[in-house]
Amino acid sequence: MRRLLLWCAQNPWLATHVPRWRFARRAVRRFLPGEGFEAALKAAVEFKSKGIGALFTLLGENVIDLADANRVVEHYEEVLAAATGVQAEVSVKPTQLGLDIDPEAAYANLRRLARAAANAKSFLWIDMEGSAYTERTVDLYKTLRAEHSHVGLALQAYLHRTVSDVASLMPLKPAIRLVKGAYAEPADIAFTARREVDENYLALCALMLPEVKRRSLRLVIATHDTNLIAKAWGFGKALAIDPAHFEIAMLYGIRTDQQLRLAREGFSVRDLISWGDAWYAWYLRRLAERPANMWFVARQLLP
């Protein structure tokens, strides 16, 4: 099922047609407060009132025109300016900033956004995409981190290389948002069994949490797997980490009840809020990562 959904995510015909189907637009509402930034901002204001932070991301990837990349940067600059009041952070994909067509322009765009984030007293996250981009994205982050302190990188627990990336990033006092990983990757570079991904995820947390305790690493545990979060907190608690420094991020609309519970328990919780019309591939990766979401889609098909 996961493979099929990820295949659909990359199919051009489906990418063109599915977004026109009314039931598909209705189903995607589970994960998006709306297609425009205004809806995202409104959701962030509401989350803030409940003690939950926001992480904003404009959907879209693999732009093939630098003018489009530039429009993405300008949009994020507006977002950062508007987001000051809700203390939101932002997350961008390197291919959304032009990495496929011009790596130097993509890096210049990242720097522009890092500056804008600094001016807004916000924080810029670099998203991780498929494995074809991992090496370049880690390198982009290392260069950017040397210039800016309020920048972070998403890393994927399903990749064998991630432990080495963490080890090489540690001296930079990095910010790492650890996700399980949502792309279809081959078994020679990635763990493909869920239990192995989970095992590696927890071990990566165990490796990083002593640095969180020393305040030399910012770790955001970005998963909806509350069992895994509880196990990671077992390590955090044993290390006497302040719950306020134990950060958790979840996607909008998936486990709101759990976000509220974790925030009440004193953890630092953030909601990843997306908007934009380029939701097709992103949406299928969300379905692939949590089969339970398929039932929601099935219900949308009923009258």
Next chain:
Amino acid sequence: MRRLLLWCAQNPWLATHVPRWRFARRAVRRFLPGEGFEAALKAAVEFKSKGIGALFTLLGENVIDLADANRVVEHYEEVLAAATGVQAEVSVKPTQLGLDIDPEAAYANLRRLARAAANAKSFLWIDMEGSAYTERTVDLYKTLRAEHSHVGLALQAYLHRTVSDVASLMPLKPAIRLVKGAYAEPADIAFTARREVDENYLALCALMLPEVKRRSLRLVIATHDTNLIAKAWGFGKALAIDPAHFEIAMLYGIRTDQQLRLAREGFSVRDLISWGDAWYAWYLRRLAERPANMWFVARQLLP
């Protein structure tokens, strides 16, 4: 099957009768080079020629007479004197030194052995037993470690508390021999599913390996699970740990081929060699931890 074997391990009638059965004595030979120390020493000399160290342990636990505990100490003192040539280390169980009857006497016995180990330029390990002893054993180790540098403690990855024990021991620059755990423990204090034990084991390694890299912790990975060893080495390698500081211990007679391979690959490998007539409970715990060993027993039953 595991529960049944662990029940048998604690059954007094079986403990009295089984060791008299000829097939049982034959089966146990898989795990013991012989019933006397001479056989253990001979095996250690052979392992040393192959680049594998030894860890000696006299079988026995829960002694109920201080005179017996004293005989155990005297025996270990002789073992330590004899073991100098093979650079062996020794491992003792607190209840073998009288913990059940007189904790202070048990601690005095431990100190005697720590001094004897220091004189022999050896290393004294404290074994971990059932959960009724965990707290006291960790405390014994903390006290002993304050006086002696060449002492280590076995910890069990199946216990929920182990991460806290590791965290509290870290400032002492400890030596930790991490095992999965071989006793029957309830689900409120221990992981009971194998995959959860493995997951916790790897995460505990990930937590400790940066300290191994800093040379402020000695970690011995004591398992026959070569898949788990490979995953732990993934973390060790990413941290650029010298393979000679990546220590692995396995029991005598179980995976000799793997010990030889790991030693050839440059890792520090040690063979845990036991002797003594008190093998019954110990032997059943070995069977419980590895169902494949049951086939070996089954073969002994055939003419």
